[in-house]
Amino acid sequence: MFAKAPSHSTALGPGCAGPPLANPQQLSSAQASAHERGSHQPSCGAAPFAVDASMLRSTGSQPHKHTQSPYVTGSSVLAITYAGGVMLASDTLASYGSTKRYKSVQRLVKVNDSTVLGAGGEISDLQFILNMLDDLKTEDYCADDGQSLSSQELYSYLSRVMYNRRNKMDPLWNSLIIAGLEGGKPFLGSVNMIGVAFSDDHLATGFGNHLARPLFRKRHRPDMSEEEATALIREALEVCYYRDKQSINKFQIAKVTASEGVSISEPFALPTKWEYKAFVDPTRNAVGVW
Amino acid sequence: MSGIGTGYDLSVSTFSPDGRVFQTAYAQKAVDNGGTVVGIRCKDGVVLGVEKPVASKMLVGGSNRSTYPINQQTGMGIAGVSADGRQIVNRAMQEATQYKGFYGEVIPGYVLSERIASYVHLFNLYWYVRPFGAALLMASYDSEGPQLYLIEPGGTAHRYFGTAIGKGRQSAKTDIEKLKLTELSCRQGVVEVAKILHTVHDEEKPFELELAWICDESNKEFKRVPADLAAEAEQQAKAALDEDMDS
Numbered sequence: 001m002f003a004k005a006p007s008h009s010t011a012l013g014p015g016c017a018g019p020p021l022a023n024p025q026q027l028s029s030a031q032a033s034a035h036e037r038g039s040h041q042p043s044c045g046a047a048p049f050a051v052d053a054s055m056l057r058s059t060g061s062q063p064h065k066h067t068q069s070p071y072v073t074g075s076s077v078l079a080i081t082y083a084g085g086v087m088l089a090s091d092t093l094a095s096y097g098s099t100k101r102y103k104s105v106q107r108l109v110k111v112n113d114s115t116v117l118g119a120g121g122e123i124s125d126l127q128f129i130l131n132m133l134d135d136l137k138t139e140d141y142c143a144d145d146g147q148s149l150s151s152q153e154l155y156s157y158l159s160r161v162m163y164n165r166r167n168k169m170d171p172l173w174n175s176l177i178i179a180g181l182e183g184g185k186p187f188l189g190s191v192n193m194i195g196v197a198f199s200d201d202h203l204a205t206g207f208g209n210h211l212a213r214p215l216f217r218k219r220h221r222p223d224m225s226e227e228e229a230t231a232l233i234r235e236a237l238e239v240c241y242y243r244d245k246q247s248i249n250k251f252q253i254a255k256v257t258a259s260e261g262v263s264i265s266e267p268f269a270l271p272t273k274w275e276y277k278a279f280v281d282p283t284r285n286a287v288g289v290w
Numbered sequence: 291m292s293g294i295g296t297g298y299d300l301s302v303s304t305f306s307p308d309g310r311v312f313q314t315a316y317a318q319k320a321v322d323n324g325g326t327v328v329g330i331r332c333k334d335g336v337v338l339g340v341e342k343p344v345a346s347k348m349l350v351g352g353s354n355r356s357t358y359p360i361n362q363q364t365g366m367g368i369a370g371v372s373a374d375g376r377q378i379v380n381r382a383m384q385e386a387t388q389y390k391g392f393y394g395e396v397i398p399g400y401v402l403s404e405r406i407a408s409y410v411h412l413f414n415l416y417w418y419v420r421p422f423g424a425a426l427l428m429a430s431y432d433s434e435g436p437q438l439y440l441i442e443p444g445g446t447a448h449r450y451f452g453t454a455i456g457k458g459r460q461s462a463k464t465d466i467e468k469l470k471l472t473e474l475s476c477r478q479g480v481v482e483v484a485k486i487l488h489t490v491h492d493e494e495k496p497f498e499l500e501l502a503w504i505c506d507e508s509n510k511e512f513k514r515v516p517a518d519l520a521a522e523a524e525q526q527a528k529a530a531l532d533e534d535m536d537s
Contacts, residue, residue, distance in 0.1 A: 135387060138361045142383055144514075 076208030082229035115180035151180030155189035163195025175205035320423030335505020336429035365512030375424035399430030411445025458490030
């Protein structure tokens with residue numbers, strides 16, 4: 001048994017200072033054995049009661065949970081560098097679970113004159129990020145010193161925001177690709193919802209990581225011409241479209257070049273071919289599959 | 291001013307028997323003794339011009355800014371105590387950001403002018419604060435078109451076609467009234483503002499001209515007038531002034 005602190009009130013229970021019981025009762029043996037530290041038995045011997053521990057927490061000290069699962073989401077974003085610029089591509093779908101709910105959502109956004117942001121994941125979180133970047137831009141404008149954030153700086157900033165939110169156990173549910181020109185050279189950076197950030201010559205989010213990046217690894221060169229880059233991106237989009245259930249045949253391509261700055265294309269569709277043998281008879285080479 | 295030495299001018303929370311708040315009037319005086327600030331609303335935008343007295347020859351050119359962007363579509367010119375003015379500018383930035391965050395739209399000019407006026411007015415209500423010794427000309431360009439507002443230390447906000455505050459306000463206002471503001475473009479307006487400020491400044495003391503505008507040419511964003519254009523306007527203003535002297 002632990003010695004009771006003398007300030008404990010027999011009327012109010014452990015940890016409370018106060019008056020003693022007016023009519024102290026002898027503890028029964030059952031009560032005495034239950035009366036151990038942490039057992040929530042009042043030391044006065046009155047009937048035990050239970051308190052839901054979660055109700056004792058104030059909402060302020062606990063993380064909010066309403067953004068801990070995504071609702072409306074976008075799928076892959078693909079990005080490659082080429083000679084003199086960067087190119088991004090994504091479809092325009094925002095799914096509600098597995099429902100193709102919103103089919104004209106732009107997921108490639110111009111952030112400033114030399115940077116484009118591409119986002120997969122929760123669309124409302126993307127909108128939050130865009131509002132945040134907008135405020136940042138206005139603040140920068142008010143400084144009126146002719147400086148604006150470069151692609152690399154935006155990438156660093158966003159990676160800090162994403163990592164910070166993950167540490168609050170309230171992540172922004174996105175995979176982001178920041179693309180632009182850094183000192184005239186192509187720059188691509190990616191950050192995801194847990195704050196993993198890295199930079200590469202070609203990048204993809206979501207399913208694109210599995211479907212497009214192998215293609216990029218095989219075919220991408222940093223000195224590709226714009227035509228070659230467009231062809232590669234279109235091919236990768238097509239592969240993603242065939243294999244990714246959460247995608248539609250409505251794409252946009254964004255470019256950042258030194259000469260033309262940021263340009264984002266109108267939505268377009270790709271020609272598709274569904275007569276491939278593997279598509280027509282998908283179980284032909286898979287014995288035992290129905 | 292009657293009533294000086296009678297004790298009615300010590301606090302902003304006491305009226306004088308003839309119905310005035312002397313501290314507020316003194317704040318207005320601080321503005322009226324400062325450099326002249328001119329604002330005109332032209333057909334395609336607003337031009338602000340500030341006459342900045344150069345306190346020392348050793349001062350780096352362009353220091354002590356007195357026109358500030360609040361957001362892309364709003365800007366302010368400070369007349370009077372510039373440190374007080376900057377406080378108001380900071381508040382205006384906060385109000386603009388708050389409005390944008392809450393309503394998702396850019397704050398309209400009249401809303402911002404009223405919010406700023408309310409803020410300035412607060413400092414005319416309690417004995418433990420003093421009113422701002424600064425007035426602000428605010429230029430904005432929203433869906434309603436270009437607008438010019440004047441916010442004064444007493445907490446008033448008015449919309450103008452053109453107005454002036456500071457030392458040379460009287461003759462500057464007379465000059466502004468002669469302009470055909472509905473026909474004038476901002477490019478011409480810049481020259482007119484430069485002319486007015488050069489005319490109004492009659493002492494031999496050196497001064498710097500700060501010109502800012504928001505118009506179609508500046509992409510509907512509040513910006514300083516491009517250096518080459520400002521220099522040209524100032525040159526034209528000086529030439530016009532010399533011509534007047536000769537005739």
